[in-house]
Every structure is written in C-alpha cells, then in structure tokens.
Amino acid sequence: MLLIVIIQISLFPKTASTPREAFDITKRYGAALLKLHSYDSESVLYMAREFMGPSLLALHKPKYIGSEDNVVGREESNIIVPHHCDSIGEYKSYVNDSVYVEEAPDYIILCGNNPDSYGSGETFLADLRVAMDRIPHYYKRHLYDMNIVNNGKLERLVISNPKNSDHTCHRINQGIMSSFSKNSTIDLIYNTEVLPKWKYDSKSSYIQPSPYSKCPLKDMNAVEEYINSIAYVSSTSHRFLLTPGMCVTIDNFRITHGREPFSDLTRSLWQVWLWSNESINIPSNAGEGRAWA
Numbered sequence: 001m002l003l004i005v006i007i008q009i010s011l012f013p014k015t016a017s018t019p020r021e022a023f024d025i026t027k028r029y030g031a032a033l034l035k036l037h038s039y040d041s042e043s044v045l046y047m048a049r050e051f052m053g054p055s056l057l058a059l060h061k062p063k064y065i066g067s068e069d070n071v072v073g074r075e076e077s078n079i080i081v082p083h084h085c086d087s088i089g090e091y092k093s094y095v096n097d098s099v100y101v102e103e104a105p106d107y108i109i110l111c112g113n114n115p116d117s118y119g120s121g122e123t124f125l126a127d128l129r130v131a132m133d134r135i136p137h138y139y140k141r142h143l144y145d146m147n148i149v150n151n152g153k154l155e156r157l158v159i160s161n162p163k164n165s166d167h168t169c170h171r172i173n174q175g176i177m178s179s180f181s182k183n184s185t186i187d188l189i190y191n192t193e194v195l196p197k198w199k200y201d202s203k204s205s206y207i208q209p210s211p212y213s214k215c216p217l218k219d220m221n222a223v224e225e226y227i228n229s230i231a232y233v234s235s236t237s238h239r240f241l242l243t244p245g246m247c248v249t250i251d252n253f254r255i256t257h258g259r260e261p262f263s264d265l266t267r268s269l270w271q272v273w274l275w276s277n278e279s280i281n282i283p284s285n286a287g288e289g290r291a292w293a
Ligand SMILES: [Fe+2]
Pocket: 084, 085, 086, 257
C-alpha cells in the first residue's frame, strides 16, 4: 500500500508527449510536464493554444518572469516563491458581504527559459484536493464560500464553480502561505522535517475573520486546518527543475505552485495564463504588464 502511494507521488506530474495529451493529463491529475524543443515566446504561445484546443476562451501572451517578479519571498540573497495559485482577480467589495470577480485563469503554463546556474530553484506543486481531503469534513464543508479578510481584503479561499461543480476554484496566494509564522517561514514551508503550523493570532495574523462572520472562531480553525494541510502536502511533493524548454501545465484552480530557494538573478521562465470554458469569469482587462494573445 505504502509503495503504491510513493509511486503515485513520484509520478506527479506525469510527462506528456504532446500539448493535447498534456491537457488531458492536467484535467485529470492537475498537472503535466511537456518538453519543448524551441521555447521562445512564439513557440510557447503556439503550444498553449494547442494545449487547450477548442475549450479555450482567452489567453495571455507569454509573460517573461524574471527574479524581479518574485519579490514576495526574497530573503537576503535567496529568492523563494511560497506556493500559490496565480490570480489577478481581486475581491472588490464589502457591500452586503458580497464577493465579486472570480477571474483567476483556470489553467497556467510555466516554461523554463534560463535556469538557475547553480541548479537550484526547483518547482513543486501541491494538490489542494488532497489537502482538502486530509482535513475534517466539518471544516472542509465550512471552507466553501466562507469569507475571510486577507491582508485587508475580503476574500474566499474556496469557491464553488457554477460551470463545473467538480472544478472548485481554490485561491491561495503567496501571502497566505507566508503567514505560517513570522519568524521562520522558510523552515516551516520547506523543511520537510518540521511540520508546518499556522496559528491564528487575532492581533497580528495576516488572515482575519470577516467582520460579518457569525462564527469567526470556527472560520479561523477551518483556515488553520486547511493551510497546515496544504503545507504538509507541499512538503511531501515531488521537486523538479524547469530546465530550458521544460514546461509544466497546471490546473490553477486545483494546484498550487512554488519554488525552492535560488539565488541566480538571471533565472527566468515564461508564464501563460489561460481561461477555459470552465473558468468562472474572464477579466475585463489583461492586467498590469500583461497582454491578451
Ligand atoms: Fe505563480
């Protein structure tokens, strides 16, 4: 039994031989690897269109991601990227406790361009479905459509998807995953020997209950369970390098991505955001520093 589990983890993400196969694998398992022989912006864009085929509603031109884009996890000479789902969707309003603008791309593609010259900065993924299944059902149910305040904004961590009830939209940002601990975030997230712990502190915590919540303590207990479970899943997740032309295709509603520490400032990759016919909403504009393809 244990052996089967280990094999399954080590095969995640599976490798595809064509973009269409990568899409099928990603729909099923949450992510896939695909190797490109040429990996300039045009080749990556071409592959991205092939990847989603007729399900595609909108996509961005590949965005060049260099070290300056990863400021959140910058510590001394190391750059870390706490795991997260990509999003430009901002929750706009406290009005009536309503939450709007679920515009996260449901699929993203990352392609290695220039790797870290020391071979560091491995990418890792965490399956949020697995993280959800590890927590008590009582909290799991509560997380659906429960509002929280995250860094001053009203948000949700988990959103039902009206287009497909199996394709739940999870919204985990780097800030949330950095809020385990003020002192030793890196240890807690990256050291697999240490079980990560996010403890709610009503004064200093990045995450707070919604001011409209009827059960704020239960809300924070649910968040605590969920975040600690995500950190555990990520700590056991397979690490892989995005070498030049190596792409990972990701179901961004289901899977977080993050990067181990690296220090080479010339490290870069291509990022493509895609909205399929199962995405919740397409944003009205491409967002800062981004363009529609
Ligand atoms: Fe990202």
